[in-house]
Amino acid sequence: SQDPSLPEFKDFTTATEWEKFIASLEQLIEEWRLPNIVSTGPLANVSTGALGGGEWKSRSETVSFASFRMMVTRHYLEGSTKERSEEDQAKEALEETEEYQESLPFAMDDLLSFTNDFPAKAHFLVRWYGIRDFLLITPDMGDDTISTVDRQKMLLGSVCTALRNTNCQLPFFIQMHHPQEKIACGVMCAQGFHCYFNMVKLVHTPKGYDTLNGLLTLFKNKLCNSSFYTHLPVDVSIRFTYMLDDWSFFDLNSIPSHSLDVDQVIKFGDLPMGAGVEPISEFRLMVSWPHLAEDVVNDSIAHSDLVPANAPEWCVTIKYVSGPYCYLENYLGEFETVLSKNESLDLVLGSMLSDDIDPELANVMDRLAEPKVRVPDLAASIMPSDTREKRRRLTDDEILIKFMNYIFIPSIDQETVLSSSGHIDFGDISTALGSQSAEKLEEADEVEKFKEKLRALKTSSKNSIVWRLSLALIEAYHTCGGIEGLALLWVKVVGELRHHFERGYIISSIEPGAPNLGMCLLHQKIQMLNCCIETRNARELRESRKQKKKVPIDRMANCHFKMPPQSENPTEGENSSSDEDFFECSDSTSTSEPVGDDKSEGTPIQSPDDFKTLDDAPLSAEGRSKPFGALKLLSTDEQMWVPVCQQPSPMTEDMLQEQADAILKLASDPECSKMTARLQSASLFSDMESFKAANPGCQLADFVRWFSPRDWTEPIRDEKGEIVKAGELSQRMTIPGNMWQDLWEQARPAPTTRQKRLFDDTKEGEKILHELITMSLSDIANLLFPCIIQCGLEKICESVHKGPRDMIPFMEHLIEKTKQELRMRRPNYKDLIRRMYEAEIGIARAESLRQKLFRKEEPEETESSLKRYLAMKAQESSTVSVEELVLDLLDKPEVEIRGGAKSAVGRAITKLFENAQKAKLEDTTLSTKSRRLPASQQFPTPIGKEFILRTKYPRPSNNSRTGAHRIYAVITGNEFRLAGAFTEDMLFY
Structure with a gap:
């Protein structure tokens, strides 16, 4: 220690x-x-x-x-x-x-x-x-x-x-x-x-220091406290800022709100678009006088030479309204909320009771294939009671008829737009841009590519029944009672589809043939329903020919299924009437699609009881189509014939997914392997029976030679033509327990007219109608949204040339994003709507600027014809430069105006501020509005003044080295700020 x-x-x-x-x-x-x-x-x-x-x-x-x-x-x-x-x-x-x-x-x-x-x-x-x-x-x-x-x-x-x-x-x-x-x-x-x-910051501006003369005095007093400072040369840079933020004087001609009118119901395709409020919050003009000597300009309390018209440099900038209301985004965004509503149709429409319902539609569910399935009570789904609010205008007969006519009765121009390829084809944008500059024409060429890109979307053909149905339903949601209007129109549409199905009327405005898996699911389902109608009409036509009866012409006028061909190759012993009894599906049905159903009606393996009216084999051939080249049957050496076969059942993508899930589920269980094989071999079994009927005495090898030639090895012959090695089946065909051999043994000779149908049109049609009528609101919205999204994209593409310069690459990226999303099981529609909103805002901002800057003034009546003509030509020549200004303002924080007030753009900006000043004058007579204001009154009081004073001066004494000195002053409203930089020589005092 x-x-x-x-x-x-x-x-x-x-x-x-x-x-x-x-x-x-x-x-x-x-x-x-x-x-x-x-x-x-x-x-x-x-x-x-x-x-x-x-x-x-x-x-x-x-x-x-x-x-x-x-x-x-x-x-x-x-x-x-x-x-x-x-x-x-x-x-x-x-x-x-x-x-x-x-x-x-x-x-x-x-x-x-x-x-x-x-x-x-x-x-x-x-x-x-x-x-x-x-x-x-x-x-x-x-x-x-x-x-x-x-x-x-x-x-x-x-x-x-x-x-x-x-x-x-x-x-x-x-x-x-x-x-x-x-x-x-x-x-x-x-x-x-x-x-x-x-730095110095004050909440008020000292008297006299808001002018250049006052700041010069302050600056020189800071540098030296003597009379010598009056001869000190100072360089000056000045900037004044003028602002417009009140557009009440300006008629924007904004888009009116999208409201329903009885005479405008059929205009469903014209989606609302544009900003509901002014998207430009501020328009600022900055005028500058750079690098002036202090004695060149006079700016004091009594007089100022700093007039915007005399400023050599002009710059403009704009500020936007944050998140402005836009019609298209609101139109789609409100409907997007339906995706989260899982209410059923009977729950939504359960309170809408009426005695005026169509009895045929009221009992529509009693005819479904599965009566044990609970169906909604639609007894009061068509007409509400008199106590309901009148806002549900869809209950008016006139409005409802217009909706139904728009959906099911296409107009002439709609039919011409619907092409056989099923692709979108909207207006030629390059024609609309023909009078624009070379840059605009190049952009128009880029816009042409959008038509090709939009065709690849997984939606539906433009102006098809699916397209019109989607637009009509979203219109009913917005203008006819929300989800109740949507549900009511959906029930009415399904009732009309059932009417077509039961009466055999072909549904128009949709591509013929099997469901196109490249289209949206609703498109596939209506195509499938059409297949059911066409198949039944063809079957009834064959029966009427047998019974010498006529089928109503209107039922077969639009039938896209081909009639059975007449006998092209009649042979001895061939039944000439067999072709008339032929059951044929659509030629467009894919032969590679799997078919199957776990119900007994669709089981491909038939029991012997199914042939209790037949002998072991027919004495004569049936169901022949044409000879199969020069091939002969192996056992009888007779001509081999191509049989008339049933085509596989057409299927939608959800049916294919359901079948794939069922097969996958059965494949995991060894005991269900036979059932899995039956699901996959229904078409093969039918072809075997047809082949046996057309080729009596044939063998499995004969069938393989026709159906799967790769599984057959031709016999080998020597130079003399003698058979050295006989032909044989491939290894997979000779494996014990081979499915082909089992099916061949079970197959009996039976033409298609006596086979069970692979495609049960009645069952499939009822199944689709039952599925449509039992959907929830969210399921309905999911079916409609692909077409609605594409219609919104098309609306934007029609105005894409009016947006900023980066609008074209932005839309290309958006279309590719939409293409990927629509092929997913759960597309992110909210993100797509948000991206479309960005494009809508960009176009709305550009259009708002054009309306302000392109405003043309009518010449006075007192002017001569020559003056009026020259004025019109001057306005036309300034259009291109003003358009460049609009595009630059959307891309850059500040845009320099070359030529200042004397340029065409400068004159347009001056006129904009002058109109605002005229609106503020107390005397608003016609003569006051028409006459020009003097230059000192064309602009309002600047909202900001900026001064930069700089010089070189020795400090702290005259013997010191010369250093740099600078002062920056900004005056905005009641705020006064000075930022000074003053240098001292530390070596030579």
């Missing part, structure tokens, strides 16, 4: 927290190699406007002052600075020993540069001081800020010490108060100069 008699020892060599902080700053500066940073040249050589349009980068690190953590960040313009090489360092060291450099540090050159004044988008320190590379230290402890003068001076002294010890020439700033205040102080130490950066 220490002897208490000895004096207490204090170690004064221990580093303090202040010294540790300075050491950490120095270490950070050395690690980042900041002392070796030099400029690549003046900012003017980099590029004009580089501070606002260049690429800025940053790098951050955390330092601590005791327990107070701070973040040091370096902000620098890419390409404007570089790191010195060792050779440059040695050369500069030699020059410094011989003679001290007279050039200023590059940061001081930036303070005096006028090529990058008022950058469009930059850090607030960059805008106020025009520097390209600097350091900023900010508190990193939440709400704690540097708000006291003591903290400010301590940090500023620490920074100054670190900069001098490391010979770093970059400006170093300290964030003061809250970051939203944008207040900072800083220092730069380079080549014996100290440049101090300070």
